[in-house]
Amino acid sequence: MPGAAAKPARRRRPRGSINADDIVAGAFEVARRASLDQLSMPVLAEHLDVGVASIYWYFLKKEDLLNRMTDLAVNRLIQAFPPVPDDLPWPEFLHDYFKRERTIFRDDQVMCDLVLVSTSTYSKDAARRLFEREESVLARLAGAGFSAENAFRVFNAVSVYTRGMVIHERILQRSKTPTLDTARQRQITDWSSMPLLERMLDRHPLAGTTDEDFEFGLAGLVSGFETLLREQEAG
């Protein structure tokens, strides 16, 4: 035997045996198993038991595949939100809404990477659905007395805060650095010149990413906007 046994040599697939949806589904499986940046075309092809080039018949670029994935992720994100209730006072509503957003992203790291950290894009359709969702929240705020401009800015600020926390947490867990792990923190140096931080060493993660930490800032934001609304109504 001259050519030593090497590859199982997959049999040629009949046409129509894969399609774009299968590829995207497989891509999510691979990404879930490891992480989004472990997703490569060769690995995906192997997972699907397909030649690499076949994928390129359906997606001209890897980026196109990622964009399609992002679209699906956005859909899942939107569907994960409950309908906007109108029995709750707006501060509580806003609080719940973004608390929810955080848990959604936290429970789906691939979604987080696609929508929040990667530079991939979503379709106009997905954008529209996101905007519709935002509009319903803005309507809620406008109904409570905020000007359109302020409603927009309130939504924006709380959104940036929430996503900032999600991203921060995600990046921390991606970098294996236990820099912020308590144990290591203790050995980093003497804390004698930093008495206030020293008292924080017994904390959870020192990074300030617990539920309480998140909700503290969220409550602060909402409270600040309550004040603003009062001033707006008074002025």
Place this chain on the structure above:
Amino acid sequence: MPGAAAKPARRRRPRGSINADDIVAGAFEVARRASLDQLSMPVLAEHLDVGVASIYWYFLKKEDLLNRMTDLAVNRLIQAFPPVPDDLPWPEFLHDYFKRERTIFRDDQVMCDLVLVSTSTYSKDAARRLFEREESVLARLAGAGFSAENAFRVFNAVSVYTRGMVIHERILQRSKTPTLDTARQRQITDWSSMPLLERMLDRHPLAGTTDEDFEFGLAGLVSGFETLLREQEAG
């Protein structure tokens, strides 16, 4: 001439003609010229006029190089802050502090990518300097009446918000997607079902990343924490 002219064939460099600092400096040059993720070992080697393998004598992994770069970036970040003044009331101080942080990151995209979005790590030394800086802010807040725990959480929340805005802006500019560009936005669909958002279309970027947008949320946060402090003192 059998071997067609191909490479200029760089002459061998004498030992000691490069060192770790030169490599890091060159890496920043390359990253500045394009962006951090354009920085590759071959490109860097070419820029330095050195064999690729030479870099690996000083940095065992590309990650080591990135970590070193991150360390320098953290130093620059800290030095860019003015000393903490004690003549300003804490709300204004906090406002200025994070307004400053935002501009620092915004003016240095490589620093932003290294410290905020990449998973690279910084040394214990850099971490210490960051903590010392944080401690001085905490001291300021504690002096104003916040408990240690609340001072920590206030700092944390405003930090997350600020960095969230910086990252958001950075990711928007990295993805060429003009999804949020006004012109495209207008053509996306009819806005008739979204009257509130429609009124925002004449905005700057629709993304809500202007200075005013940022400072609106910042002011909201600070205002919320003022309320909290009042309640803490009352209770």
Place this chain on the structure above:
DNA sequence: ACCTGAACACCGTTCAAGT
């Protein structure tokens, strides 16, 4: 119309060698 292996240009990293 769809599927494919082989090739290309790139990347990070290693290694056996030069000086």
Place this chain on the structure above:
DNA sequence: ACCTGAACACCGTTCAAGT
């Protein structure tokens, strides 16, 4: 002790060919 080209395993993408 430092510097190096060539090689390796990987990646994204293309292409000329199979059915």
